[in-house]
Amino acid sequence: MNSASSSVEPVVKEQAPFLFLVLFFLVQATVLLVFTVPFSWNLVWVAVGSYFLRMFGITGAYHRYFSHASFKTSRVFQFVLAWIGAMSMQKGALWWAAHHRNHHKYSDTEKDIHSPSRKGFWYSHMFWFLRDDYNDYEAKLIPDFYKFPELRWLDRNHWIPPLTYAILLYVVGGWGWLVYGYAVSTFILGHATWTINSLSHVYGSVRYESRDTSKNNVWLALLTMGEGWHNNHHYYCSSVNQGFYWYEIDVTYYILKVLSWFGIVWDLKKPPKKVLDEGMSRDLTKKQEKMEASKNRAEAKNKKKVEVLSA
Missing domain, CATH: 1.20.5 (Single alpha-helices involved in coiled-coils or other helix-helix interfaces)
Known part of the structure; x- marks a missing residue:
C-alpha cells in the first residue's frame, strides 16, 4: 500500500463525550435483557458466533491490519474489515489504530493511554476509553489509511455498522437473537478485548525483553483468538501471527492464512528466523x-x- 502524502488534514473533534458515556453504559446494561428470554442452547450458539465474528473484527482487522499493517488486502475487503470491526462498538478503525500505535510507542510509560502498572486495572481495562481526551486522535499517526475517504466516513459514522447488525439480528431471529447475538455478545466481547490492555500486562510469562510489562498468556490467547501472546507481539509487532510457534494457538492467524489461500489477503508478514x-x-x-x-x-x-x- 502506498504511503499518504505528508500533509494530512486534521480530524474534526467529536464534542459529545457525555452522550457517549450514556450510550456506553446503556449498552453494557443491555446484557440484563438476557433475563427476558427463555434459555436456549441455540441462542447461546448465536451469541458465540456473534462474539467470534466481531472478535475477528478487532483482532484481524483493527489490530493486525489497521494498527500494524501485517498483511495486505484489496480496498474493498479493507472496507469490509473496517465494517466488521466497527460492529464491535469500539469506535472506528482509524480511531482505534491511531490510539493503539500510540500505545506501542509509549508502552508502560506515563504517556501510555492504558498501562495497568501506571494507572491501575480498571483504568487500563475500560475507563481510559471513556475519557473526553481520547474522543479524537492524531491523523498523522495513521496516514497510510487516513487517505481513504470511505474509511474516514466510516470512522465518523462508526455507529452505523453496530446498529445495522442489531437490526439484522432482530429481523432474522427476533428478540432472542437480538438479546443473545447483540447484547450478551457485545458485553462479553468488550471485556474480553480489554483484558489485553489490563490482564496481559500483569499475568503470564515473559519470553522476550520487550522493554515493557507485556506477557504471554495462553488463556487470554484462547479468549481473544490469539491476542494473548502479547509479549511476542510487543517484541515484534509487525508479525501477522502473534503465536510464533505451532503450539501457540492463534485462531486469528489461521483465519487470515485461509483467506490468503483464496487471494483475499496476501503478503502476510511473519517473524524472522532470528x-x-x-x-x-x-x-x-x-x-x-x-x-x-x-x-x-x-x-x-x-x-x-x-x-x-x-x-
Whole structure:
C-alpha cells in the first residue's frame, strides 16, 4: 500500500463525550435483557458466533491490519474489515489504530493511554476509553489509511455498522437473537478485548525483553483468538501471527492464512528466523533453569531428611 502524502488534514473533534458515556453504559446494561428470554442452547450458539465474528473484527482487522499493517488486502475487503470491526462498538478503525500505535510507542510509560502498572486495572481495562481526551486522535499517526475517504466516513459514522447488525439480528431471529447475538455478545466481547490492555500486562510469562510489562498468556490467547501472546507481539509487532510457534494457538492467524489461500489477503508478514531462534533459546534457558532449581530443591529436601534421621 502506498504511503499518504505528508500533509494530512486534521480530524474534526467529536464534542459529545457525555452522550457517549450514556450510550456506553446503556449498552453494557443491555446484557440484563438476557433475563427476558427463555434459555436456549441455540441462542447461546448465536451469541458465540456473534462474539467470534466481531472478535475477528478487532483482532484481524483493527489490530493486525489497521494498527500494524501485517498483511495486505484489496480496498474493498479493507472496507469490509473496517465494517466488521466497527460492529464491535469500539469506535472506528482509524480511531482505534491511531490510539493503539500510540500505545506501542509509549508502552508502560506515563504517556501510555492504558498501562495497568501506571494507572491501575480498571483504568487500563475500560475507563481510559471513556475519557473526553481520547474522543479524537492524531491523523498523522495513521496516514497510510487516513487517505481513504470511505474509511474516514466510516470512522465518523462508526455507529452505523453496530446498529445495522442489531437490526439484522432482530429481523432474522427476533428478540432472542437480538438479546443473545447483540447484547450478551457485545458485553462479553468488550471485556474480553480489554483484558489485553489490563490482564496481559500483569499475568503470564515473559519470553522476550520487550522493554515493557507485556506477557504471554495462553488463556487470554484462547479468549481473544490469539491476542494473548502479547509479549511476542510487543517484541515484534509487525508479525501477522502473534503465536510464533505451532503450539501457540492463534485462531486469528489461521483465519487470515485461509483467506490468503483464496487471494483475499496476501503478503502476510511473519517473524524472522532470528526472532524465532531467540525465542527458542530463551525458552530452553528458562526450562534448564527451572530443572536446575527443581533439582536443587530436591537435594536440599533429601539433605534435610538425612540430617533429621541422623540426629
